[in-house]
Amino acid sequence: MKKILLILSVFLVFVSVYSFKTIHENKINSEVNFYNGSLKEAVIKAKKEKKMIFLDIYATWCGPCKLLKKTTFKDPELSDYLNKKFISLEINGEEGEGKEIVQKYQLKGYPSLLFIDTNGNIVNKTLGYYDGKQLLEIVKEIK
Structure with a gap:
C-alpha cells in the first residue's frame, strides 16, 4: 500500500x-507575432499565405502605443486569431518607411491600426487604444 x-x-x-x-x-x-520586414515584403508574404495584413503604426513616445504592446498584443485570444489569419506588422510612424505610410494613408494619430488587403488597400482602420477583447471584435469583422 x-x-x-x-x-x-x-x-x-x-x-x-x-x-x-x-x-x-x-x-x-x-502574443502577436509581428513580421520583421517592410510593408512591401509583408504584402508579398500575405499574398503567398492568402492572409490580410494587420499594421500597427506607433510612435515611441505614445502612451497608448506602449499599452497596446504591454497588454493588448499579449491577449491570448487576440494573438491566436491574428497569428492565424493575418500577417502582423508594427512600424514606427516617425521613422523611415513609417513616415511614408503615415502620409500615404493620411493617418492622424497614434496608434493607428490598419487592416490591409494583399493589394495594399486599406479595408479598415482605427485609431487609439483597445483592450484585447475590444480589438478582437474589430478584427473578426474584417473580411
Missing part, C-alpha cells in the same frame, strides 16, 4: 509540474 501511495504521489507531482510548465510556456508565447 505504501508503495502504491509513493508511486501515486510521484505521479501527481510530475503531472503538477508538467501542467504548470505548460501553462507558463503558453502564457509566454501568447
Whole structure:
C-alpha cells in the first residue's frame, strides 16, 4: 500500500509540474507575432499565405502605443486569431518607411491600426487604444 501511495504521489507531482510548465510556456508565447520586414515584403508574404495584413503604426513616445504592446498584443485570444489569419506588422510612424505610410494613408494619430488587403488597400482602420477583447471584435469583422 505504501508503495502504491509513493508511486501515486510521484505521479501527481510530475503531472503538477508538467501542467504548470505548460501553462507558463503558453502564457509566454501568447502574443502577436509581428513580421520583421517592410510593408512591401509583408504584402508579398500575405499574398503567398492568402492572409490580410494587420499594421500597427506607433510612435515611441505614445502612451497608448506602449499599452497596446504591454497588454493588448499579449491577449491570448487576440494573438491566436491574428497569428492565424493575418500577417502582423508594427512600424514606427516617425521613422523611415513609417513616415511614408503615415502620409500615404493620411493617418492622424497614434496608434493607428490598419487592416490591409494583399493589394495594399486599406479595408479598415482605427485609431487609439483597445483592450484585447475590444480589438478582437474589430478584427473578426474584417473580411
